[in-house]
Structure formats: structure tokens, C-alpha cells
Amino acid sequence: MRLLWKSVDKMRCFRKRSMLPVLSFLVTSLLFFSLYMDDGYVLDAEKRQLGEIHPSTSERYVHTFRDLSNFSGSINVTYRYLAGIPLPRKKFLTIGLASVKRKRGNYLLETIKSIFDQSSYEELKEIVVVVHLADFDLVWCENLVQEITRKFAHHIIAGRLLVIQAPEEYYPSLDGLKRNYNDPEDRVRFRSKQNVDYAFLLNFCTNLSHFYMMLEDDVRCSRNFLTALKKVITSREGSYWVMLEFSKLGYIGKLYHSRDLPRLAHFLLMFYQEMPCDWLLIHFRGLLAQKDVIRFKPSLFQHMGYYSSYKGVENKLKDDDFEEDSVDIPDNPPASIYTNINVFENYDATKAYSSIVDEYFWGKPPCTGDFFIIIFNRSAKVSKIKIVTGTEDRQSDILHHGALEVGQKSVETKQGRHCSSYITLGEFKVGSIEVQDVDHKIGFDIECVRIVVTANQKEWLIIRTISLWTTQPINQLK
Known part of the structure; x- marks a missing residue:
């Protein structure tokens, strides 16, 4: 030593x-x-x-x-x-x-x-x-x-x-x-x-x-x-x-x-x-x-300080990502993520579901019928879903034609767990979709959320954020 x-x-x-x-x-x-x-x-x-x-x-x-x-x-x-x-x-x-x-x-x-x-x-x-x-x-x-x-x-x-x-x-x-x-x-x-x-x-x-x-x-x-x-x-x-x-x-x-x-x-x-x-x-x-x-x-x-504790020098640094009201932060429930879209390098599917800064999914051009599935560990009452594709510097890498679906009755298969029943909530517009009052529009607790590609596209696909809001209170960790 x-x-x-x-x-x-x-x-x-x-x-x-x-x-x-x-x-x-x-x-x-x-x-x-x-x-x-x-x-x-x-x-x-x-x-x-x-x-x-x-x-x-x-x-x-x-x-x-x-x-x-x-x-x-x-x-x-x-x-x-x-x-x-x-x-x-x-x-x-x-x-x-x-x-x-x-x-x-x-x-x-x-x-x-x-x-x-x-x-x-x-x-x-x-x-x-x-x-x-x-x-x-x-x-x-x-x-x-x-x-x-x-x-x-x-x-x-x-x-x-x-x-x-x-x-x-x-x-x-x-x-x-x-x-x-x-x-x-x-x-x-x-x-x-x-x-x-x-x-x-x-x-x-x-x-x-x-x-x-x-x-x-x-x-x-x-x-x-x-x-x-x-x-x-x-x-x-x-x-x-x-x-x-x-x-x-x-x-x-x-x-x-x-x-x-x-x-x-x-x-x-x-x-x-x-x-x-x-x-x-x-x-x-x-x-x-x-x-x-x-x-x-x-x-x-x-x-919020203007003067540092070190010699009183000026320190006016601000965090431009700060928001006064944090209530609207999504609470994505724990889940497994699957996709059959070809992944580029290490931009894997889980990164679209993460709220970590600068993480997103990036895949090669998808075809009709390709999917991106989120399967919850436990069923959840979801009140709002918001999905954004593309980024500011790659605005063409959006989902040009796609649908958002939610499912129930999950079953185990050789390929993993999947839902056997889906309903469509809406179509993507200019690469994004937002659905409010989801729990009022459907009559079941959601087990799966699925993005389905409805037409071939030449551009690659970036899924920047998948944000879900649930109605049940966050469990207290003991």
C-alpha cells in the first residue's frame, strides 16, 4: 500500500x-x-x-x-x-x-x-x-x-x-x-x-x-x-x-x-x-x-446561484434541459422490446424505449409488415402514448407509413411472448403519433404496444422516443 x-x-x-x-x-x-x-x-x-x-x-x-x-x-x-x-x-x-x-x-x-x-x-x-x-x-x-x-x-x-x-x-x-x-x-x-x-x-x-x-x-x-x-x-x-x-x-x-x-x-x-x-x-x-x-x-x-462558493467568482451556468413542471414525464413500465427491423450497429430496440438523453433506435429501411413490439412485464392501464421518429439532423429517417396498435392476451411462443389480440389506435403522421385517453378508448389493460410498418420505404428508420403514461400510481420501493 x-x-x-x-x-x-x-x-x-x-x-x-x-x-x-x-x-x-x-x-x-x-x-x-x-x-x-x-x-x-x-x-x-x-x-x-x-x-x-x-x-x-x-x-x-x-x-x-x-x-x-x-x-x-x-x-x-x-x-x-x-x-x-x-x-x-x-x-x-x-x-x-x-x-x-x-x-x-x-x-x-x-x-x-x-x-x-x-x-x-x-x-x-x-x-x-x-x-x-x-x-x-x-x-x-x-x-x-x-x-x-x-x-x-x-x-x-x-x-x-x-x-x-x-x-x-x-x-x-x-x-x-x-x-x-x-x-x-x-x-x-x-x-x-x-x-x-x-x-x-x-x-x-x-x-x-x-x-x-x-x-x-x-x-x-x-x-x-x-x-x-x-x-x-x-x-x-x-x-x-x-x-x-x-x-x-x-x-x-x-x-x-x-x-x-x-x-x-x-x-x-x-x-x-x-x-x-x-x-x-x-x-x-x-x-x-x-x-x-x-x-x-x-x-x-x-x-440558480450567480456567485460561486469559490472566492465569490461569477458562475451563471444554466441547464437548458431543465423544466419547471416535471409531472408530464412518461413512466414507461418495465418491458421487453422486440423488432424484426435490421438494427444498425448498436442502436438497438431498447434505446427507443429509454428516456436517456441521445439514445434511440436506428434500423435499416423497413418493409411492409415489419414491426416493433413492447411487451410489458405486467399489464398496465395506459392513459397516453406518444412516439416520435427521426431526429433534427436526420429528418428523413422517420416512419413514413405506420400504425400504432395495443394488444392483450399475451401467449408464450417459440419466438417469445406475444399478444394474440390487437386493436389499432391510429396512424403515424409526419413520423409521429400521440394518442390521449387511451384507457377510455379501450376496454382492457394493455399488455403489448406495437408499431406496424404499413408500406415499404427507402429511408432508414430512427425511433427517437416511445413515451407511455400510466394511470396507476408509481409503486413505492421498499
């Missing part, structure tokens, strides 16, 4: 291109090594009072990074509870925010307000918001806690809002850090501490809920974002994922299984001085075998 740390230290002057592959190899080696080690590292400490003398930075460094082999155990930090206490019942979602004192502007209270205001009464029962006040200015923390307590007292009493702090003595050294990527010293210190802030926040949130959402402290939420999240999670049943993204900016809107939080917390601590947090999140995702980004549109969270 000591040799591995030395090898990392020697690479401090490498350029970004050469460093990232080596870091990935190093992290992989460490994770592989951790599988064979039983010893966990625990930070043994008793609760300390405000103002107690802190140990030296060198002692803190050794104290924090003693035995890095156990990636699954929690880090036994004694947190200060500044407002609220955890409830015994696990919630569906924890929303984590880390906040520090800014030179200009403070958006934390607006962010908390947006989370609660944009949630229904039923949704509020399923979330808990954890704020980590990660600034070492204790006077600032105390004043902010008073404001939070005054404005959100009922949420604190209901167990929906917790405010915590990891004491400074648990932090590793923030002096003499590696100057990777030619960042100035104060920038390296800021991003390195930020990694540790998030690590301690993740560690605290491990057992509070089934899922964890990472946000920043200057964010506006879309209406009923939790319902939209549940729709996506339900549609991903049976598929493997590590991180789902609901914003394309920074650390905003990153969703994890809570079971992965201990490993992510350890990971951020191990490499806290190597690179910014958003880069480390990409490496973590890849190490757990999620190769590609899984990001959904519309974005559910929007950056």
Missing part, C-alpha cells in the same frame, strides 16, 4: 492526459485489494465540544487514513447535530447538501425552500433533507442554524430536515496538497476540502433511505421531482446502474443507491486531493462497471 501511495505522489507533475489512466488503474487495484481484506478503518473519537483544541494536521492525516482496505464499512465520525435528529424509519430518498460560507450570496435557504415547496404532502413523507454545514467558522454556522430553525421548524420537527457538521479535527491535511492540473494553491485546497465535505455527508446519509440524491446548495427544483424520480427508477427495474443523472451540471441531480454510499465516501476520502469531485464521480461510476452516462431529460434541477 505504501508503494502505491508513493507512485501516486510521483505523478503530481504529469499532465491530465497521462494521469487519468494511471489513476484509474490505481483505483482499480485498490478496490480489488479491498475485496481480500477484512480489517476496517474506524475513526475512534468521542464527542467534542465547540472550541476544543484540535490535533496537529499530521496527526489528523494518519488518523483519517488508517487502514484504507474496507470500502464497505462506514466511517465512525461523531457528528454534531445542529438541528433535527434522524427518524428510525427509512425514507425513500435522502437529499444531501453541503454548504460553506460564501464571499458573495447565500442560496442555501432558497434551495431548502424549493425542495419542500415543490413537493406534495405525500412526497414529503418520503424524503429527508440533510444539510452539512461544512465551514469551520462556527459563528457563521450558529447564525445560519438559527435562520434555518426559524424558517423550517415544522420540517425539522417532522424529521424531514437535519442539519449536521463534521468537526474540523476529522479532516485530513489541507496544507501542502498536490498541485494537479496547474491549479493555484487556494483552488486545490478548496476542491480538496469539498471532496471531504461530501465524503462525510455521504457517510452520514448511508442508512437514512433507499436512495440518495446529491445536490448543491444553490439549486431550484422542478415540481413533483420525487414522482418523476420514482417513474425513472421503476422503468429501470431489472437493469444495472450506479449513478443516474437528472441534471448535466456539476454535482447537481446525481442519484445513487444508498448501499453504495460507504464506498463512495471512502473513495472521495482516498483521492480527495487528486481532482475535483465531479471527475471522481465519473471514475467511481466506471469502477463499478457503469460505462456510460445515464442522464434523463428534462432535467429536474436547475442551478
Whole structure:
């Protein structure tokens, strides 16, 4: 292990291109090594009072990074509870925010307000918001806690809002850090501490809920974002994922299984001085075998701050995929997808049914009678169906002649499961079709949705999106 740390230290002057592959190899080696080690590292400490003398930075460094082999155990930090206490019942979602004192502007209270205001009464029962006040200015923390307590007292009493702090003595050294990527010293210190802030926040949130959402402290939420999240999670049943993204900016809107939080917390601590947090999140995702980004549109969270927490510099980044009202997000039920249209490269049929950004089905010219079938795992009451073919840069690759059908009475055949009875809902017009009130137009729960090609065409076919809305509530995951 000591040799591995030395090898990392020697690479401090490498350029970004050469460093990232080596870091990935190093992290992989460490994770592989951790599988064979039983010893966990625990930070043994008793609760300390405000103002107690802190140990030296060198002692803190050794104290924090003693035995890095156990990636699954929690880090036994004694947190200060500044407002609220955890409830015994696990919630569906924890929303984590880390906040520090800014030179200009403070958006934390607006962010908390947006989370609660944009949630229904039923949704509020399923979330808990954890704020980590990660600034070492204790006077600032105390004043902010008073404001939070005054404005959100009922949420604190209901167990929906917790405010915590990891004491400074648990932090590793923030002096003499590696100057990777030619960042100035104060920038390296800021991003390195930020990694540790998030690590301690993740560690605290491990057992509070089934899922964890990472946000920043200057964010506006879309209406009923939790319902939209549940729709996506339900549609991903049976598929493997590590991180789902609901914003394309920074650390905003990153969703994890809570079971992965201990490993992510350890990971951020191990490499806290190597690179910014958003880069480390990409490496973590890849190490757990999620190769590609899984990001959904519309974005559910929007950056609203104008001044960064780093030196108060201007930061007016906006997510142009954000929509204030997320209620209309489709909730495609779990299903199997089949087609007899020749698929081009890896643009397979399942990508038309996915709501992931820039994924779609692409096939070679279809013939009369060719089909594209969606077979639900369970029958569903569908209220609306919308299908769009072609893309902005390939507007001719649409379905020029086709029909939309829905079916029931599924049967098993040698070719797989199919519906034995279909009715036609409508014809495609200019490559698209949208049918409202489907459940009122038919007298059965739908088991299959089928697109049928009704005439030969010379152009290739792109099915960009297949969107379905169901009438039953999204099942709560337990």
C-alpha cells in the first residue's frame, strides 16, 4: 500500500492526459485489494465540544487514513447535530447538501425552500433533507442554524430536515496538497476540502433511505421531482446502474443507491486531493462497471446561484434541459422490446424505449409488415402514448407509413411472448403519433404496444422516443 501511495505522489507533475489512466488503474487495484481484506478503518473519537483544541494536521492525516482496505464499512465520525435528529424509519430518498460560507450570496435557504415547496404532502413523507454545514467558522454556522430553525421548524420537527457538521479535527491535511492540473494553491485546497465535505455527508446519509440524491446548495427544483424520480427508477427495474443523472451540471441531480454510499465516501476520502469531485464521480461510476452516462431529460434541477462558493467568482451556468413542471414525464413500465427491423450497429430496440438523453433506435429501411413490439412485464392501464421518429439532423429517417396498435392476451411462443389480440389506435403522421385517453378508448389493460410498418420505404428508420403514461400510481420501493 505504501508503494502505491508513493507512485501516486510521483505523478503530481504529469499532465491530465497521462494521469487519468494511471489513476484509474490505481483505483482499480485498490478496490480489488479491498475485496481480500477484512480489517476496517474506524475513526475512534468521542464527542467534542465547540472550541476544543484540535490535533496537529499530521496527526489528523494518519488518523483519517488508517487502514484504507474496507470500502464497505462506514466511517465512525461523531457528528454534531445542529438541528433535527434522524427518524428510525427509512425514507425513500435522502437529499444531501453541503454548504460553506460564501464571499458573495447565500442560496442555501432558497434551495431548502424549493425542495419542500415543490413537493406534495405525500412526497414529503418520503424524503429527508440533510444539510452539512461544512465551514469551520462556527459563528457563521450558529447564525445560519438559527435562520434555518426559524424558517423550517415544522420540517425539522417532522424529521424531514437535519442539519449536521463534521468537526474540523476529522479532516485530513489541507496544507501542502498536490498541485494537479496547474491549479493555484487556494483552488486545490478548496476542491480538496469539498471532496471531504461530501465524503462525510455521504457517510452520514448511508442508512437514512433507499436512495440518495446529491445536490448543491444553490439549486431550484422542478415540481413533483420525487414522482418523476420514482417513474425513472421503476422503468429501470431489472437493469444495472450506479449513478443516474437528472441534471448535466456539476454535482447537481446525481442519484445513487444508498448501499453504495460507504464506498463512495471512502473513495472521495482516498483521492480527495487528486481532482475535483465531479471527475471522481465519473471514475467511481466506471469502477463499478457503469460505462456510460445515464442522464434523463428534462432535467429536474436547475442551478440558480450567480456567485460561486469559490472566492465569490461569477458562475451563471444554466441547464437548458431543465423544466419547471416535471409531472408530464412518461413512466414507461418495465418491458421487453422486440423488432424484426435490421438494427444498425448498436442502436438497438431498447434505446427507443429509454428516456436517456441521445439514445434511440436506428434500423435499416423497413418493409411492409415489419414491426416493433413492447411487451410489458405486467399489464398496465395506459392513459397516453406518444412516439416520435427521426431526429433534427436526420429528418428523413422517420416512419413514413405506420400504425400504432395495443394488444392483450399475451401467449408464450417459440419466438417469445406475444399478444394474440390487437386493436389499432391510429396512424403515424409526419413520423409521429400521440394518442390521449387511451384507457377510455379501450376496454382492457394493455399488455403489448406495437408499431406496424404499413408500406415499404427507402429511408432508414430512427425511433427517437416511445413515451407511455400510466394511470396507476408509481409503486413505492421498499
